[in-house]
Amino acid sequence: MDIYSALQIMAGLAFFLYGMSVMSSSLEKMAGGSLELTLKKVTSNKLLSFLLGMIITVAIQSSSGVMVMLVGLVNSNIISFNDTLAIILGSNVGTTITGWILTLTGIESSGFSIMSVLNPKFFTPILALVGVILRMAAKKEKQKDLGTIFVGFAVLMYGMTFMSDAMKLMANEPWFANILVMFTNPILAVLVATVFTAVIQSSAAAIGIIEAFALSGQITLGMAIPLILGANIGTCVTGLISAIGVAKNAKRVSVLQVVVNCTGALAVLAVLLAVGKLSILQGSASHVQVALVHTLFNILVTIVAFALEPVIIKIVKKIVKDDPSDLPQILIDERLINQPTIAVNECLGNTMVMAMMAKEEMERALHLFTEFSEEEVEKVNEIEKTVDWYQDQLDSYLVKLSRVSLSKQSSEDINKMLHLITDFERIGDHAINLVQIAENVHNSKSGFSEAAIRELNILYAAIREILDNAITGFINDDMAAAAQVEPLEESIDKLIDAITDNHVDRLTTGECTIELGLLLSELLNNCERVSDHCSNIAVCMIELSNDEFYTHQYLHDYKRDSEEFTALYKYYTGKYNLNNPQI
DSSP: OHHHHHHHHHHHHHHHHHHHHHHHHHHHHHHTTHHHHHHHHSTTOHHHHHHHHHHHHHHHTOHHHHHHHHHHHHHTTSSOGGGOHHHHHHHHHHTHHHHHHHGGGGOOOSSSSHHHHHSHHHHHHHHHHHHHHHHHHOOSHHHHHHHHHHHHHHHHHHHHHHHHHHHHHHTTOHHHHHHHHHTTSHHHHHHHHHHHHHHHTOHHHHHHHHHHHHHTTOOBHHHHHHHHHHHHHHTHHHHHHHTTTOOHHHHHHHHHHHHHHHHHHHHHHHHHHHSTTOHHHHSBOOHHHHHHHHHHHHHHHHHHHHHTHHHHHHHHHHHSOOOTTOOOOOSSOGGGGGSHHHHHHHHHHHHHHHHHHHHHHHHHHHHTTTSOOHHHHHHHHHHHHHHHHHHHHHHHHHHHHTTSOOOHHHHHHHHHHHHHHHHHHHHHHHHHHHHHHHHHHHHSSSOOOHHHHHHHHHHHHHHHHHHHHHHHHHHTTOHHHHHTHHHHHHHHHHHHHHHHHHHHHHHHHTSSOHHHHHHHHHHHHHHHHHHHHHHHHHHHHHHHHTTOOOHHHHHHHHHHHOHHHHHHHHHHHHHTOTTOTTO
């Protein structure tokens, strides 16, 4: 019976942890990152931050997940370290909800009644069956996720029931009684619970086991409280692990949790040691009392921490001091991959920043042909380095992010960004080429002829407009702006052909030198390539918005069958015409 019961406890713990993991990941996926994204917007309001920290923890059933998310957000400079205390406190209170849910396993009733309906042995099989049906029959992704949540919850509750039943069987075993004797020493009980929670990285599971102990009727309230305190200390380990290799402010987030949880636990432990002889602490603890103590402890810590917030923040900053040799800033922290929706949104925001920088870089490069300055050359070179860094960071991050479980929308966004960042980076490369051409023209004995300058100014205006349509279309998700890119690209090709023909004529009449002619040819080639990349951007947006990506087929059909294309092409060829006196 001893071995059977021990194996049943291990099986119950395995089911519990697996069910918690499955339910947590599905809840987070179903939430779609909306809670985390809201969190970014309300961090300046402590009450809202506290409530959202609590809601997110309840929604994803993981205070450890919230801590990892916070470390990642702070490390990416998305939110400030000073705004994290309220979120941590909300998460601590939110995790106590799981303990109350687990108290359902202690409900006992004879016959059919309202109480029997609340017993997991009644509703868990129903939830499991409904979950399996949804997983197998549902067509929508959210319905499948809901089914996974039901199955995960059912597995979790079965695990809790297994542990409770096994502990009841072992209640009279001598070796089990010897284990419980250890918990009569409050300090040893805190250490055991701390280590156990740190190993399994789940305070909810630790509280579940303490409730299972209580259901066996073999532990007192004085034994249960230190175990609860240890569970609150042990849960800090996940945050500490996630803070390895991050910037100082991100390290401070995990240290902040340790300071709050450990100080609160040690203070309560000191009081417990002082009043340990009270009769109320000597009576058997119920599973409901375990949940209640867990909740009251975290509420008390929250009240005190809010009152002492400036002091706590100051202490943490002294523990983790400013360091000039701190790690260089990264674009997006990899820990956010565990919150894919918020990671995708951060990538999208940074891709937009990259797009705007590429646009600015090209506009500055074009301006050098009308007003050359070494300061502008240096500025373009600086922007190019930043654009390249963004491309490297985003490309590697998006590839890693694409390997995790994602919603359909997130997968589409990643696919779009992987296509677009290459075009943005190449636009920057062509801007650098134009800078070099502008330097050569500036250093030449004679610049382009007046006729060539007038023609190039028309081309520059067209390039600026196609850049604006492509980049603005991407940032605003404006399909109307994107649809104007391809007709303008065709018009630019025609314009470049006309400039080339005129250049050949000037070469034959001696108005242009061969040296400047080569520079003009390179200039036109780079402008044409920029126009092509703008076309790639627009086509990518339009095709992916239609759940397709057949570039050549789209362009063929659009140019052949679209009245819109014909009208816009006619408009742009008229607007950017070498004979247009208005340009």
